[in-house]
Amino acid sequence: MTKHLLYYFLVLIYWQGLCAQAQTIEFTPKEQHWLEKHPVIQFGYEPRWEPYEVFKDGEYAGIVGEYVKIIEEKTGIDMRPLPDLSWNESMNGLLNGTIKVVPSCAMTPNREKDFLFSKPYISDPLVIVTKKNGSYYGNLEDLKGETISLSKNYYTIELIKRKFPDVEIKRKKNIAACLDDVLSGKTTAFIGNLNVVKYYFNHHGYSELQIAGVTPFGDTKIGFAVNPEWSTFRDIIDKVLINIPAHQKHEIRKKWITQDSGTSFSRQFMIWLVVIISAIVVCLCILYYWNNVMRKIIKRKKSTEQQLKESLVASKQKDEEKKILLQEIHHRVKNNLQIVSSMMRIQSDVVKDEIASKTLKEAVERIKTIALVHDRIYKSPDVNKVQLREYIHSLYQDICAQFQHDKQPQIKITGDRILINMERIVPLALILNELITNSVKYAFDDQDQPLITIDVKQSLKIGIELTYADNGRWKENESSDYFGSSLIEIFTDQLEGDFQLNKTSTGTTYDFIFKTLQGVPLESSDND
Secondary structure (H helix, E strand, O other): OHHHHHHHHHHHHHHHHHHHHHOOOOOOHHHHHHHHHOOEEEEOOOOEEOOOEEEEOOEEEOHHHHHHHHHHHHHOOEEEEOOOOOHHHHHHHHHHOOOOEEEEEEOOHHHHHHOEEOOOOEEEEEEEEEEOOOOOOOOHHHHOOOEEEEEOOOHHHHHHHHHOOOOEEEEEOOHHHHHHHHHHOOOOEEEEEHHHHHHHHHHHOOOOEEEEEEEEEEEEEEEEEEOHHHHHHHHHHHHHHHOOOHHHHHHHHHHHHOOOHHHHHHHHHHHHHHHHHHHHHHHHHHHHHHHHHHHHHHHHHHHHHHHHHHHHHHHHHHHHHHHHHHHHHHHHHHHHHHHHHHHHHHHHHHOOOHHHHHHHHHHHHHHHHHHHHHHHHHHOOOOOEEEHHHHHHHHHHHHHHOOOOOOOOEEEEEEEEEEEEHHHHHHHHHHHHHHHHHHHHHOOOOOOOOEEEEEEEEEOOOEEEEEEEEOOOOOOOOOOOOHHHHHHHHHHHHOOEEEEEEEEOOEEEEEEEEOOOOOEEEEEEEEO
């Protein structure tokens, strides 16, 4: 028995050795010599750029910190952050040669003239952040004449000043100060990296702010910036970055962007405690005031009733006129969105870049999803609400019409029939658009009877529970930037919801709970 255990133990050690050897990166003799001459490297950084870079109490961490650890592990180099640096000092040091490498630097034409850059290992869009209850600013054209907050010494200042000179820029010392100005109304918006904004939303509150739109600058590409004298080190970094698998990159992002549940619970508990105490105080004040004015109200009641009857007749006439006007507005909005969609589709057909063409076509489908909302409202007797199950079925038909497959998936929609408010249906529709599109494109290659099931349940205590499932097996796209997954997370957060993803060999299931999303029931549950 002991001999058998020893044999299995040796086999296990041998197998682990083979796995480790398979992951070893082969460096050229020149690169190995360079590594031997540089056992320790000091680097510059931005001390407050969460979640990418954080320098606190002498420790360097964040998403970029995880990549620095991988470089250390694969090369044997001891990489040390220089203490007490600012971003401006880091960039000046890289220019004058006192600093040889900065692990996290946005790639711009001006910087590429001065530095060598590794292959980009982070690519995220710049987004517009505004107050939820303020005016709508969906793009930078809407911000002409307005004041926005930007962190000083960041390259976004140069971008906006060059292409949008009519936008006034207020420079702040860090991102938190920028978001505070938007929250207090001192500035209209903040322009920043998508994952940086998500991190601040998840870890520092800012529940009254929202992501209003995406800028036209494309994705921000971030790589290691290296002094031209260290070209060999740039080549070493590229070899390490190429060998990092996509799932490991995704786990690094998830680790630093996902909200910490314990911190969230404590913060929410304190918020609700303050809200409850404030509500009790308000109720006591209202009761005191109500006792003083009750007699006056009773005296005016009879005369008010007659006035209300007359006002009701006039109000019904005005409401009917408003309803007709709103229906016409929704009809025109739908037509305009269809025009925009057609123009983008034509552009996608003539664009030579396949990636750009694919991105335009995906944007067209998302615009059509919003246009379908306005079409449903135009045809609905209630101009403020959409019948959810009917809308889901129409959305499914539109998406399937875009893909010509021999096996068209069937859809089964069950649960409660409810009406959803116009303000809430758009983010919910975009979530469903991403899920149905992904199922149709990636799930059913090996499935003879493809099926999509969607179940909707209304609960007064929980909100709306939505379960999306298919019986296919999704193909993994190694080149994916997970933008669709980011959209699902963003719009789920906007609906103050949560979801769980379960992938098995027999299918994929998303379970959503939208706690604050309430619908108006039409009738009891039934099955289609």
